[in-house]
Amino acid sequence: SSLKQQNCERLQTAKDEDEDVADPIDDREIFDLIRSINDPEHPLSLEELNVVEQVRVRVDDQENTVGVEFTPTIPHCSMATLIGLSIKVKLLRSLPERFKIDVHITPGMHTSEDAVNKQLADKERVAAALENSQLLEVVNQCLISNARTS
Amino acid sequence: MNDTVALLQKFNAHPDSRCWYVAWNPKGTLLASCGGDRAIRIWGREGDSWECKTLLQDGHQRTVRKVAWSPCGNYLASASFDATTCIWKKKNDDFECLTVLEGHENEVKCVAWAPSGNLLATCSRDKSVWIWEVDEENENEYECVSVVNSHTQDVKHVVWHPTQELLASCSYDNNVCVYKEEDDDWECRATLEGHTSTVWGLTFDPSGQRLASCSDDCTVKIWKECQPEGGQEGTDVAWKCVCTLSGFHGRTVYDIAWCPLTGALATACGDDGVRVFKEDETADPDQPAFSLSAHVPKAHTQDVNCIAWHPKEAGLLVSCSDNGEIAVWNYQSGV
Numbered sequence: 480s481s482l483k484q485q486n487c488e489r490l491q492t493a494k495d496e497d498e499d500v501a502d503p504i505d506d507r508e509i510f511d512l513i514r515s516i517n518d519p520e521h522p523l524s525l526e527e528l529n530v531v532e533q534v535r536v537r538v539d540d541q542e543n544t545v546g547v548e549f550t551p552t553i554p555h556c557s558m559a560t561l562i563g564l565s566i567k568v569k570l571l572r573s574l575p576e577r578f579k580i581d582v583h584i585t586p587g588m589h590t591s592e593d594a595v596n597k598q599l600a601d602k603e604r605v606a607a608a609l610e611n612s613q614l615l616e617v618v619n620q621c622l623i624s625n626a627r628t629s
Numbered sequence: 630m631n632d633t634v635a636l637l638q639k640f641n642a643h644p645d646s647r648c649w650y651v652a653w654n655p656k657g658t659l660l661a662s663c664g665g666d667r668a669i670r671i672w673g674r675e676g677d678s679w680e681c682k683t684l685l686q687d688g689h690q691r692t693v694r695k696v697a698w699s700p701c702g703n704y705l706a707s708a709s710f711d712a713t714t715c716i717w718k719k720k721n722d723d724f725e726c727l728t729v730l731e732g733h734e735n736e737v738k739c740v741a742w743a744p745s746g747n748l749l750a751t752c753s754r755d756k757s758v759w760i761w762e763v764d765e766e767n768e769n770e771y772e773c774v775s776v777v778n779s780h781t782q783d784v785k786h787v788v789w790h791p792t793q794e795l796l797a798s799c800s801y802d803n804n805v806c807v808y809k810e811e812d813d814d815w816e817c818r819a820t821l822e823g824h825t826s827t828v829w830g831l832t833f834d835p836s837g838q839r840l841a842s843c844s845d846d847c848t849v850k851i852w853k854e855c856q857p858e859g860g861q862e863g864t865d866v867a868w869k870c871v872c873t874l875s876g877f878h879g880r881t882v883y884d885i886a887w888c889p890l891t892g893a894l895a896t897a898c899g900d901d902g903v904r905v906f907k908e909d910e911t912a913d914p915d916q917p918a919f920s921l922s923a924h925v926p927k928a929h930t931q932d933v934n935c936i937a938w939h940p941k942e943a944g945l946l947v948s949c950s951d952n953g954e955i956a957v958w959n960y961q962s963g964v
Contacts, residue, residue, distance in 0.1 A: 576931055576952060579880065579899070600845070601801065601827065602932070602951075603694075604783070606647070606665065607710045607736045607754070610691045 503540035504574070510536050512573050513547065516565050517621045519558050528552055530562060535585060543577045545570060550585040559589055563599045564608065565621040631963030632922040634905060634946070639956040640679055642670055648949035650695040650935045655702045657941040662955055663693035669707055669717075671724070672955070679957070682722050688715045695739050700746045704768075708740040714751050716771065728769050732759060732776075743789045743796075750796055752784035758798050758808070760815045779806045779817035788831045791889070797840055799828035805842050805852070807868060821852055823870045830884040835892060839917075840868070843882035843896060849874040849906075851917060872917050877904060880932075888938040893960065894919065895946055897933035902926050903948050905960050922962065929954055 510533040514526035525531040535548035547566055551559045567582045574580065583596040598604055609615050642648045643664035651662045660672040660679065667690070671683040691710035698705055705717040705724060712733050717724040734755035741750050749761040749771065758777045764770035782801035789796055796808040796815070805821035805828055826845035833840055840852045851872040879900035886895045894906040907922040929950035939945035946958040 597801075597827070603738070603785070604754075606692060610710055 504538055504545075504578075505540070506533055506536045506538050509538050509545055509547065509570070509574075513566050513569055515624055516562075516569055517623065518552075519561050519565075519617065519621055525549070525562065525566070531566070544579050544581070545574065546581045546583075548583060548585040550588045554588065554590050556589065559584060559591070559595050560598055561617065561621070563595060564605065565618050567599060567605065568609070568618055569622055632905065632907070633961050633963070634903060634923045634925050635959045635961070636925075637957045637959055638677065638679060639954055641953050642672070642681075642949065642955045643668065643953040646953055647692075647951045648934065648953050648955060649692065651937060651947050651949040651955055652696050652698055653937055653940055653947065654698045655700060655940055657939050657945075660947060660955070661696045661698065661705055662949060663696045663707060664953065665692050667691060667693060667709075669693055669696055669705070669724075671722075679955070683724055685717065685724055688717070688726055689713065691736075694737065697740050697742055699742045700744055704742075706740040706742065706749060708737040708751060710736040712737060712753070714740050714749075718768070728771060730761060730771055730773075732773060733757070738784060739786045741787045741789055741796075743794065744791060745794070748789075748794070750787045750789065750798075752787045752798055754783040756780050756782060756784060756800075758784055758787060758796070758806075758815075760796070760808075774813070775810075775815035777806075777808060777815055777817060779808075779820065780804065785827065785829050786831050788833065791833055791835065791837045793837060795837075797831050797833075799831050799842055801827045803828060803844075803846075805831065805840070805868075807840075807866065809866070818866050819868050821868050821870070823850055823873075824848070827881075829882065830897075832885050832887040832894075834887050835889045839871075841885050841887055841894060843885040845881040847875065847878045847880060847882060849878075849882060849885060849894070849896060851919070853915065855915075871915060872919065874906065874919055877906075877921055878902075883933065884935045886936050886938050888943070889940065890938070890943045891962070893922065893938075893962070895936045895938065895960075897936040897948055899932045900926075901929055901931060901933060901950075903928035903933055903936060903946075903958065905946075907962065923960060925958070928956060928958075 516525045537546040570580045584592045642662045643666045646665035648664045663669045669685040672679040673682045689709035695708045707715045714730040716727045733753035736754045752758045760775040761771045762774045780800040787798045799805045803824045806817045807819040809818045824844040828844045830843045852868045853871045857867040878898045881899040884897035896904045903925045905923045906919040909918040931951035936948045944960040949955045
């Protein structure tokens, strides 16, 4: 798949420059957190593979909710749960505790969509999975940030 | 809503980790809590505050998910993601690990003592429910008497009937199962379908005639045992859903507790809220109705995982959260 072009530059606003105003977290900020996550199998980022897109990120700073839809590269992708887990972990580690984070597959884009979504939504399963050192290591590998720009 | 829930104390119980569960001992003098830090803490009241009396750090290799006091109050069982269940014996302020129950293939999600004190039930992500018998002669000896595989997915919680030897479990498969002993073997006698997502918690009403369940589908369901069609002796028991509480919870309902003293129903929710429901007096016993009596929208700053009524003091309630905190509340009904 082709490399994505750099997203348009963020416009600097007067509000951005005012240090005293607490910036609400927006879709772009969430996207910036997840765009560089590595695919577990290919030497490409989730953004480069079109697995994550800014339009599929929904943040409501007032309601403390974040929703991310991700699109597996193929409908039978066996890495779908792992990719979803990496996105979830990245956001759990990066965002303030007040946020409720929902990560699910873009509707219609995976054969086991419901099963994968249910696993990702179950915080007990996620917590137990992350206590498995081998799985945790695989997730951490996906989350290693690269120096390269994308 | 004339009724109120007032915060009495709030304290950090499990530093930098989740507090998954909290349980009063039968006398109501102690609180046991457990969490993602793999520890169990025992808390005792000192005037207006709660002090940590005991820290049990080395019992488990992974998260401790639930703890349960024996009916006599002398033993504590802990269920862990490390696939084991530990039985602890209380010796003054200290606890000694008596034995470790092994057998489940992966995370143990719950442990519960039968009111008789002779039986223990555990359940796991391995889809099974295990029933263990305590040896009367030897307190170190626990024998597994039954392994039941009625669920098709992780079993999240098990609870015993208050007076009969009857067990209920709930699961990631969206169902509730009810078990009875038949010829020295435990079997599933009824499967309660109706929830549209994982069922996280269960609680019997004080008489044991009804069961309440709570779910990821954001509802609470009340189930009542009824005569099976045909009414023959020896047929499977039948349970019917007689009430559904929907539209009250914004996210997953993780726990539910029916007060043995007042009959009030409390819930712990993933929207950070604690809610108390009261049964309407005038309703038909086969069609009960519940109203929201009190609601604390931000009981904690994160998900509420557990809620438990004090066994002796009416209105006293404890909750715990993903933020590691325990909160003690006083519920007062205006009417």
